[in-house]
Amino acid sequence: MKLNLKIWRQPSQQAQGQLVDYQLDNVSEDSSFLEMLDLLNEQLIENGDEPVAFDHDCREGICGMCSLVINGVAHGQDREKIKQVTVCQLHMRNFSDGETIVIEPWRSAAFPVLKDLIVNRTAFDRIIQAGGYISVSTGSAADANALPIPKKKADVSMDAAACIGCGACVAACPNGSAMLFTSAKITHLGVLPQGETERYQRVVNMVAQMDKEGFGGCTNMGECEAVCPKEISLDFIARMNRDLISAAFRGISPTV
Amino acid sequence: MNVDDIKVFEGDLDSAVPEGPIQQIWDDHRFNMKLVNPSNRRKYKVIVVGSGLAGGSAAASLGEMGYNVHCFFYQDSARRAHSVAAQGGINAAKNYRNDGDSIFRLFYDTVKGGDYRSREANVYRLAQVSNNIIDQCVAQGVPFAREYGGMLDNRSFGGAQVSRTFYARGQTGQQLLLGAYQALQRQAHAGTVTLYPRTEMLDLIVIDGRARGIVTRNMITGQIKSYLGDAVVLATGGYGNTYFLSTNAKGCNASAAWRAYKRGAYFANPCYVQIHPTCIPPSGEHQSKLTLMSESLRNDGRIWVPRQPGDRRPAAQIPEEERYYYLEEKYPSFGNLVPRDVASRNAKAVVDAGHGVGELQNGVYLDFSEAIGRLGKQVIKDRYGNLFDMYTSITGEDPYEVPMRIYPAVHYTMGGLWVDYNLQSSIPGLFVLGEANFSDHGANRLGASALMQGLADGYFVAPYTVGNYLARVGADTGDSAASAPEVAQAEAAVQEKIDKLMSINGKHSVTHFHRELGKVMWNGVGMARNDAGLREALQRIPEIRAEFWENVRVPGSAADLNQSLEMAGRVADFLELGELLALDALHRTESCGGHFREESQTEEGEAKRDDENFSYVAAWEYTGDGSTPNLHKEPLKFEYVKLTQRSYK
């Protein structure tokens, strides 16, 4: 198939960027979206031009590295809109011959563009550093089966832990909020008995860091959940807000 | 490189395995280690390259102990290291199922599965600490699958006769990595660990025979910078991407290990490459990587091809008696659950004989219709839903309706930098962990054992052995290394290589050469190897390498984020490593595990070892570009596991 691409090009964080037009021919329907970009890049290189920079690594939908806004949707969308996937899992059979496709980076104040389609997401790491863990040092654990955990709780924890930290939620949110990401970690750890001790300090610290990083507030638009490739639920945000209120009642304030 | 010019050294490699009964030596060894006083640990600087299961867990643990740790990785976040992609699970000898498992049995199975080409003492320790790993991960909040009663669930994996595999849906690697990542972030917050994202190691600095630091490139600004320390830990993963197409992430590379090799670290058993039987076959020239479909699918899927070569009818129109269930027929007791290498070779054999299925006739069927009929669609959906969805989004086919198509792909590399019992390489102060070392899996790795090894190395072995080393050498508090000429020299070498790559300005992209190398590797050094094919590969690889250095085009600037330059450096290293891999495969004329030499097979066509001549680790020493490396042999002795020829009939 033949495609008209409009791709965001920006030489560096400081530079101005713009959409640039490219025509690409002979794209296989069976190739993935990133393989389509590989093809474009090989042609650009062989023609002496600079290839388009984009983040990717596993190409299996699990590392969270790939991050493109396609036709206005974070990670793009399959034709039947059956299932949201990461862009590395999106395949070209979801597009039509002759289609124009607009490709942009994540847009958010907290995720500055580094080059072309690559953004800096280290703000997410700093949110985790503020408290996204259970404080247990190597060697100090009891037998793994000493503490039975109801399957239901373990399953909720796993649902939340499935987050890949890609940042599509932030990119999709009109406020640039990181509530879905943060609440997923808070739920993953907070529903488990191991995570109970630090539960309230954790939520207070992580939310404080989130605000410090310049992420916006949540106004319940639900755009984040709609683009999440891992089906992270808005319910986790509600849960996080309840924990925050409980923490306030307990008089817990941030230590970060 | 010439196989006839190899200089052989015997008896000069010290594996540093302590004397004593295997059950006891790790405890005794730990007791005999020198300790660093906790209040002094801050003075010791440890450089950790890699943030996967091995590097992440090591950096976090060393940080918790109070060392001054610096952790480098090429992704933007430590959470994205390729360990994240592991699906199936992690083994441990907990025996929670009371099905006869034990530390000794896990040890035994691992040595046997590795086709008797691993070091017994290391494997025994691995089995010993496997139980601590599960405890540690649960305490960190890793949401392993559980039974209704709240206890941890287990499954049998990769043909094991006991259920010892712990898992977290189809995302075990992700969950274990998040555990290590969170521990690492906790230490970053505490100030014991400094993180260096998007920073690539390009050389090792060796001063007075000790590893003292690394040269790195900042992948955003292009800045070349050295970091010095008292010890260097490499946990940079495997070299499967030498084959271009593999299940590894696109960024996986061998550069850190390869540059260490060129600085004097021995590279062991490079020819031991695992080819995984259940991957989605390539769909055309555009293919950039291959996707693994978890091995667990073989528990319920039946593998078959049309009995008639060239039969292109859709699967549903091929009647039962015209289907060739080749694994079930050949291996009645193991059937579809034979080990990976056996399953892979048999798939290649039927495809080569013209039985292949799919548009390109490059796959075999993995059929769930019988299991769906027996258990119902919902049960299959609960077990494999995610994998089925992934298959559908990649191929556009629905495996609930038509059989999956699968084919083997390069997956894991058992070889790696040679290490002793302390995980120290042949360069003092350079420790190598995880897939990057060669230590525990012999010639073939069992399913769910790589995650175990990465975390064993990082949480429970290296923190002790690195500490012991540091206590013995003492801290370089005055940073005397900083003024050593070796630092400037290593930086200059890195800069020179980059300048060279930028200046060639040839006709082809880096990917072009990588793809060429991949074809040669897959055809000549792939699933089945023979003398003529290996010799041809040994001739072709240097040709491609020469062509690369004359005709590659790396656009843009080196002082900038430049993905072509990153790839160019990695592919340049694969072009060298591929040659060593082929040489190792040529010199080892026996078959063992993942290394199958057509000249060495049983009458039934199974891999035939030659214990008399090849019961050793082949550790290669660099002797200069293009020149034939020296071979150091570490003899393997089996005192606890009886050598037998594997048979899965």
Ligand SMILES: Cc1cc2nc3c(=O)[nH]c(=O)nc-3n(C[C@H](O)[C@H](O)[C@H](O)COP(=O)(O)OP(=O)(O)OC[C@H]3O[C@@H](n4cnc5c(N)ncnc54)[C@H](O)[C@@H]3O)c2cc1C
């Ligand atoms: C698809 C797939 C599924 C798998 N499933 C299983 C399974 O179910 N069970 C199992 O036991 N094993 C499985 N494996 C194998 C297992 O995942 C790996 O062997 C293991 O995770 C490797 O861990 P590691 O820490 O050694 O390396 P990695 O996780 O690969 O980490 C390497 C680290 O090194 C860094 N790095 C690399 N090069 C450089 C450089 N030059 N400079 C700076 N940093 C660098 C990277 O950034 C990264 O942080 C699977 C593998 C794959 C590919």
Ligand code: FES
């Ligand atoms: S590249 Fe890893 S999730 Fe897309």
